[in-house]
Amino acid sequence: MDSGFYAACTGLMSRMDALDTIANNLANSTTAGFQASQNVFSEVLASTDNTELSVINQDVNDYGVLxxxxxxxxxxxxxxxxxxxxxxxxxxxxxxxxTQGGEMYTRSGQFRVSASGLLVTAGGDPVLGPKGPIQILGEPLSISxxxxxxxxxxxxxxxxxxxFPPSTPLQSVGSGYLSAPPKSAVPAPGATVQQGMLESSNVNPxxxxxxxxxxQREVETMRHVLTMFDTDMNKIAVQDIPHVS
Structure with a gap:
């Protein structure tokens, strides 16, 4: 497969994935405690043996792959x-x-007390203390x-x-929750709780x-490049067909 064609294909797919990430960020721009995801791109192709990429391949490669x-x-x-x-x-x-999927983590502190007296999230999942779910019976309530x-x-x-340690691979799993590898969570001595407040999403609309x-513009560029490759390959195929006299 032509390296430029491969670069354009992977570039197109990566931009489609990037659009999904951006759309999810925007959809959660008003979700309490939501943390945005940032797309990370790298080169599609790499020069080998000090050989320069062709002009069109380099142009495509400049866009990178997700x-x-x-x-x-x-x-x-x-x-x-x-x-x-x-x-x-x-x-x-x-x-x-x-949660039903195990222990998850969130910055959203929009909590309530369930009918059974448990402190739960807006979606009804129990909020945890060091020893498990927290039972709250009575009022007034204060949180230091x-x-x-x-x-x-x-x-x-x-x-x-x-x-979590800086290298921990946290994964967004929806509903403002993050999952993490088992036993990777450690106490957060630098965190302080503010009662009667909510953290806004950190998404910049x-x-x-x-x-x-x-x-979206890059998607159109990749589609145009693929059309060019398709046209060129069709021309080559026609030229390579033996002429019958």
């Missing part, structure tokens, strides 16, 4: 809500949540900066606040809209 995504862990702005069960984490860290939960002045539990427009 080699993956990385999580933007920058802090979103904190918004005051006044709701005693709205919690925001200031600094690096995540709330731990028990270290995540200690008190009801009528008595300690009812403590939030499990975790973080303007930046992502511009990125979407750019990716």
């Amino acid at each position: 080699s993956g995504t990385r999580l933007d862990t920058s802090q979103g702005s904190l918004q005051k809500t006044g709701n005693e069960l709205d919690l925001a984490i200031e600094g690096p860290g995540y709330f731990a949540v028990k 900066s270290d995540g200690t939960i008190s009801v009528s002045g008595a300690v009812a539990g403590q939030l499990k606040l975790v973080t 303007v930046t992502n809209t511009v990125a979407m427009i750019t990716a």
Whole structure:
């Protein structure tokens, strides 16, 4: 397969994947605690033996191929809500949540108390403390900066606040949740809890809209290049057919 044709094919597929990532960011721009994903591109082709790539191949290669995504862990702005069960984490860290798929992690602190008295997420998943789900019975309720939960002045539990080593591969699994390799979570000593506040998404709508427009243009460029290759290959095929006298 012509290397330029391969580069254009992979470039087109990577831009389609990039568009999916950007669209997901924009769809969650108002989701509390959502952390944006950033597309990471690398070269499609590499010169070997100091041989320069052809002009068209180099032009295609300059666009790169999507080699993956990385999580933007920058802090979103904190918004005051006044709701005693709205919690925001200031600094690096995540709330731990028990789901059907196992322990997951989130920055969204939009919590409530279930009918059975458990502290749960907006979707009904139990929020975890160091010893498991947290039971809250009674009022008034206060939550200190270290995540200690008190009801009528008595300690009812403590939030499990975790973080991860820099190289940990966190994966977005939807609903504002992240999954991580087993036993990779460690305590987050630098995280403080703010009661009555929510962290906004860290998605920049303007930046992502511009990125979407750019990716859409690049998709059209790749499609045009593929059309050119297709036309050239058809011409070569016709020329190579033996003439019958």
